[in-house]
Amino acid sequence: MTNTQFIAILEKALANMDKQSRNDILMEIKSHADESGNNDYSLLEQFGAPVELARQYLDGATITAPIVGRATFWGKRLLLSIGVSTVFVITVTIISVWYLSQDDFNFADEQSPQLQIESADWSTEEMSQSVEVNLEQSQASIYWHSEDKIIWKCKGANPKIDPTEGKLDIRHNHCLIFLPIQSASINIIQASAVIVRPQANVSLKMKQGSLRIAENNTEYRYEIKKNRSHSDDFQTNQSALVLIDINAMESTIERYQF
């Protein structure tokens, strides 16, 4: 084994050591070889096997350390990649959920262009009596207007309406609804609803639903019955003209915030 080969094997065997210490050791051994003459084969004779010498330097560490070192290096890179990917996926998921859960517009803004009912997208049904709206696995924003009509616009299939019963059934849909100023009964079953400034008494029955109320500076009488439900603290005014009567089971009732 030549001195060059000896140094190369020693260097490889010390791969797990920090670079500065390894370089010092290798330079020192080369210096010793230069000092002790020009015999190109002298190192093996003087120091014995380079792997054994490395073991002496590593002082108890195993000679397979370089392989462990490489594994650790790739392991660290793999862990780093997994970590970065996980953070990326979580961030994208949070942004997506936030974006998808955002309201299409500020539902509390009654002057919003999205609520202009001149366009052909809206459906109308004459309705002068009290109304029952059944929301099931749907999302709806409900407004009141002065006409004796129920007007609605949905993203999905047209909801089922029964004018004689005054019933509007919405399933698996996403709707904007204007109700006449008549008492209304709204059933929210595994659905999400926003009611904006109700102008007539409204009775809400909720089951595993979510209700957000936009008061828009109007005072109401509230009667809220909760069963395993959470509700914001709504200010009730006993002399208010309009009653909001809520019977909630496993549901949430909150102030509307855009």
Add this chain to the structure above:
Amino acid sequence: MIFNILMNEDTFSKWQSQLRKGYLELCVMITLNQKKTSYGFELLQLFQQADVEVNEGTLYPLLNRMHKNGWLESNWVTPQDSGHPRRHYELSKAGKKLLPDMLEKNQQNQVSLKNLGELT
């Protein structure tokens, strides 16, 4: 029988290497305290002259370990006459502080061994 001999040789060799480690460290410390600074090749020659048994494969890792322990400091010196850069060692502050204690401990050990040998 052969197994026992081999085992005895093996254990004796282990005992010897354990004993030599501390002894050689002390040798290095004493030499560097005397010479102020030296390098591996020179230390080997000095030890040879003083009949201290040590080979290259033992001395260089030992110097490296003592340096890592903080007992020695090292720096690279390239002499003008020869072109080889040499790693010079000298006692560090900690090493200088430690040496008297090491010598005293060694002295105590010698006395203890002598006392044990004189037990009746």
